[in-house]
Amino acid sequence: MHIEIEELAKEFGTERALHPVSLSIPSGALIALLGPSGSGKTTLLRILGGLEFPTSGRVLFDGSDATGLTVQERRAGFVFQHYALFKHMTVFENIAYGLRARKRRERPTEAEIGRRVNRLLDLIQLPDIGPRYPTQLSGGQRQRVALARALAIEPRMLLLDEPFGALDAKVRKELRGGLRDIHDTTGLTTIFVTHDQEEAMELADLVVVMSMGRIEQVGKPGDIRARPANDFVRAFTAA
Amino acid sequence: MRASILRSPSPLPGFGLSFGIMMAILSIVVLLPIGALLGRGLMIGPGDLWDMVNSRRIWSALSLSFRAALIASLFNLVFGIVLAWVLVRYRFWGRKLVDAAVDLPFALPTAVAGIALTALYAPNGVFGQALAPLGIKVAYTELGIWMALIFIGLPFVVRTVQPVIEELDREVEEVSATLGARRAYTLRRVVLPTLAPAALTGFALALARSVGEYGSVIFIAGNIPNLTEIAPLLIVIRLEEYNYDAAAAIGIAMLLISFAMLLAINLIQIWSRRRIGLV
Amino acid sequence: MSDITFIRAESVTTEPRLVRGAVIGTVLVLIAILLFAPLIAVFAEALSRGWAAAVASLGAPDARSAIRLTMIVAAIAVPLNAVFGIAAAWAITKFDFRGKAFLITLIDLPFSVSPVVAGLALVLLFGANSSLGAWFIAHDVRIVFAFPGIVLATMFVTFPFVARELIPVMIEQGRAEEEAALTLGASGWRAFLTVTLPNIRWALLYGVLLCNARAMGEFGAVAVISGKIRGETTTMPIMIEMLYNEYLSVAAFSLAAVLALLALVTLTLKSLLEWRHADVLAATRRH
Numbered sequence: 001m002h003i004e005i006e007e008l009a010k011e012f013g014t015e016r017a018l019h020p021v022s023l024s025i026p027s028g029a030l031i032a033l034l035g036p037s038g039s040g041k042t043t044l045l046r047i048l049g050g051l052e053f054p055t056s057g058r059v060l061f062d063g064s065d066a067t068g069l070t071v072q073e074r075r076a077g078f079v080f081q082h083y084a085l086f087k088h089m090t091v092f093e094n095i096a097y098g099l100r101a102r103k104r105r106e107r108p109t110e111a112e113i114g115r116r117v118n119r120l121l122d123l124i125q126l127p128d129i130g131p132r133y134p135t136q137l138s139g140g141q142r143q144r145v146a147l148a149r150a151l152a153i154e155p156r157m158l159l160l161d162e163p164f165g166a167l168d169a170k171v172r173k174e175l176r177g178g179l180r181d182i183h184d185t186t187g188l189t190t191i192f193v194t195h196d197q198e199e200a201m202e203l204a205d206l207v208v209v210m211s212m213g214r215i216e217q218v219g220k221p222g223d224i225r226a227r228p229a230n231d232f233v234r235a236f237t238a239a
Numbered sequence: 240m241r242a243s244i245l246r247s248p249s250p251l252p253g254f255g256l257s258f259g260i261m262m263a264i265l266s267i268v269v270l271l272p273i274g275a276l277l278g279r280g281l282m283i284g285p286g287d288l289w290d291m292v293n294s295r296r297i298w299s300a301l302s303l304s305f306r307a308a309l310i311a312s313l314f315n316l317v318f319g320i321v322l323a324w325v326l327v328r329y330r331f332w333g334r335k336l337v338d339a340a341v342d343l344p345f346a347l348p349t350a351v352a353g354i355a356l357t358a359l360y361a362p363n364g365v366f367g368q369a370l371a372p373l374g375i376k377v378a379y380t381e382l383g384i385w386m387a388l389i390f391i392g393l394p395f396v397v398r399t400v401q402p403v404i405e406e407l408d409r410e411v412e413e414v415s416a417t418l419g420a421r422r423a424y425t426l427r428r429v430v431l432p433t434l435a436p437a438a439l440t441g442f443a444l445a446l447a448r449s450v451g452e453y454g455s456v457i458f459i460a461g462n463i464p465n466l467t468e469i470a471p472l473l474i475v476i477r478l479e480e481y482n483y484d485a486a487a488a489i490g491i492a493m494l495l496i497s498f499a500m501l502l503a504i505n506l507i508q509i510w511s512r513r514r515i516g517l518v
Numbered sequence: 519m520s521d522i523t524f525i526r527a528e529s530v531t532t533e534p535r536l537v538r539g540a541v542i543g544t545v546l547v548l549i550a551i552l553l554f555a556p557l558i559a560v561f562a563e564a565l566s567r568g569w570a571a572a573v574a575s576l577g578a579p580d581a582r583s584a585i586r587l588t589m590i591v592a593a594i595a596v597p598l599n600a601v602f603g604i605a606a607a608w609a610i611t612k613f614d615f616r617g618k619a620f621l622i623t624l625i626d627l628p629f630s631v632s633p634v635v636a637g638l639a640l641v642l643l644f645g646a647n648s649s650l651g652a653w654f655i656a657h658d659v660r661i662v663f664a665f666p667g668i669v670l671a672t673m674f675v676t677f678p679f680v681a682r683e684l685i686p687v688m689i690e691q692g693r694a695e696e697e698a699a700l701t702l703g704a705s706g707w708r709a710f711l712t713v714t715l716p717n718i719r720w721a722l723l724y725g726v727l728l729c730n731a732r733a734m735g736e737f738g739a740v741a742v743i744s745g746k747i748r749g750e751t752t753t754m755p756i757m758i759e760m761l762y763n764e765y766l767s768v769a770a771f772s773l774a775a776v777l778a779l780l781a782l783v784t785l786t787l788k789s790l791l792e793w794r795h796a797d798v799l800a801a802t803r804r805h
Contacts, residue, residue, distance in 0.1 A: 078701035084694035098702030252706030260605035272639035346781035348735025350755040351774040355556035416530040451632020454737035471634035
């Protein structure tokens with residue numbers, strides 16, 4: 001899905017989290033929102049997911065205005081920073097949650113839900129963990145379950161908030177490839193937030209560098225490295 | 240969902256419903272009655288209000304309620320800190336039982352506590368008989384009121400201080416020892432100041448509860464005007480005489496004491512948050 | 519020359535053994551005098567004329583109607599306070615709005631108001647000589663000296679219990695799980711039922727438990743508003759006072775023993791909850 005962001009701004013009281021920003025995200029791209037904390041990248045992601053409301057500006061999904069859509073109507077697969085897995089449900093129940101929450105007419109049968117959950121467990125290469133509870137999983141496993149849960153609703157896009165932030169360095173490297181693979185298999189427009197320039201450069205097709213609520217530069221990883229738009233980008237992307 | 244002046248927008252629904260239920264019940268149960276009491280005071284007028292409160296019997300009752308509450312809460316402040324320390328730091332047989340029993344005054348109805356204490360301390364009771372040869376009378380004297388208020392206020396300081404002791408960083412105590420401080424000095428200069436805000440909060444909560452306490456006190460107090468008659472009892476007496484204005488006057492005096500203590504509790508918490516980032 | 523090496527076996531972060539022993543001993547004696555003695559006294563007085571007398575006194579019509587009334591009052595006041603507590607905690611922890619701190623102070627207010635003052639305030643609001651009270655009486659609804667007044671008084675004194683337990687727990691749990699449920703297509707109501715409620719269930723039970731214990735034992739506020747009409751508005755604590763003042767000691771203490779047993783059950787369940795579910799309760803960290 002093609003996403004168009006037009007002059008989007010967000011204020012919290014008197015604080016400006018996001019100055020009017022505009023951005024065009026081509027369908028099927030893998031995008032990194034890169035910046036230090038407080039740069040507005042998470043706010044932008046949450047506005048796209050319908051979890052925050054912009055003070056002004058518009059969001060277009062495939063050309064039609066999505067600004068007023070509720071979070072449920074957006075059908076954005078959202079992976080939270082600390083995954084927000086439901087602690088009192090098994091992995092299976094977590095992944096099945098979105099399917100079971102559908103209206104009766106659109107809800108798949110339990111047998112179909114079971115098939116889909118198992119297919120997703122295969123996709124994240126953890127076929128046997130369905131009966132386990134989130135507290136019994138490692139950090140990397142939790143992240144992949146959160147991803148599978150987001151994919152279960154057949155989302156129109158995938159939004160990930162610091163998907164590797166809570167993991168140690170080794171697991172982080174392994175899972176980067178996992179996200180790339182899932183993106184390539186599903187073909188979903190994918191946007192992830194990160195403060196790690198190496199992660200953004202290695203994984204994304206397009207990197208959006210942000211600072212203090214503004215977009216500093218948008219470009220392919222190589223272009224940003226080669227031609228930083230200003231001193232901030234140069235300093236922040238220096239490896 | 241659009242932004243409003245009062246509230247930041249949220250994707251979670253149910254603000255109107257939950258806020259409405261909250262305000263409706265809060266108003267009917269708490270705010271309107273308190274408002275009615277204060278409104279009655281305004282109708283009577285400050286001059287008449289003062290005249291009604293300004294009698295020897297009411298002053299003795301108010302000062303007795305406050306004095307006895309203060310003494311009992313001071314006892315509970317000291318005992319509460321020691322008890323909390325013992326429960327967290329020492330291991331002994333029956334510790335879990337004592338820990339659970341600390342909440343007994345929260346769970347035991349005040350009237351039950353009242354008649355039980357009276358039975359114990361009355362001249363023919365177990366403790367009353369034991370204390371009589373020493374010339375100590377507890378039941379039907381101010382001492383009895385202290386005992387009742389110590390009972391009902393006992394859990395407050397323990398329960399506010401206990402979690403702070405649990406989270407005390409032992410390294411700080413070790414540092415103090417390596418710097419040559421003796422144990423008593425460490426406790427006085429390092430540990431106690433850390434516990435102070437929580438202990439004061441518990442003290443203020445116990446004080447607020449004790450000043451207004453009624454059920455556990457009236458049985459053991461003897462209720463002699465000017466001597467062992469507490470302020471809440473005076474309200475009950477005035478109400479039984481259908482003298483609503485006089486009852487309201489004493490009620491407002493007590494409410495003002497409550498507000499003052501609530502303010503004190505909040506100030507203590509703000510102070511402690513600024514000072515050590517606790518509570 | 520001394521060749522004795524003194525080895526200090528104890529940690530530097532504790533007191534000398536002798537001090538510890540003395541402190542523990544003092545604390546145990548004081549706890550026995552202050553807490554256990556009154557509890558034992560209740561049962562001893564109740565059973566002073568034997569089991570038969572105690573049980574017989576509980577079968578008296580007055581005692582039975584008091585027990586029934588207390589249970590009905592609690593059965594109404596406690597669920598209402600639970601609804602209030604859940605609504606308040608949801609509004610306060612899931613949304614940002616102005617005046618939140620002041621609102622929390624208002625919710626805590628009943629803890630520092632004397633129960634007698636609470637009863638008085640209700641009498642002034644709903645009594646015959648207030649305009650609201652007169653309106654109710656004109657419409658044949660009695661609140662003061664009647665059942666609704668007792669429920670209101672009970673709700674006043676137990677008001678903060680559930681909300682105070684839920685608010686810190688829900689602040690700590692944050693909003694991410696509910697938000698995740700919404701992004702997965704769940705309605706707000708569904709998110710509340712399937713995500714929030716299971717997360718707060720132990721804290722809710724804990725708050726309800728304390729609320730119930732206090733509701734069944736409330737004395738001061740009910741004494742003022744109930745009018746103490748025998749067999750009609752006498753709850754168990756009020757009945758205990760009446761029997762005690764009539765020198766019916768066994769009857770008074772037998773009824774008191776029932777409430778004391780309730781208190782013991784409450785404490786046991788409370789300890790059990792703290793022991794099994796310490797991680798999801800606020801009270802084990804803060805009171």
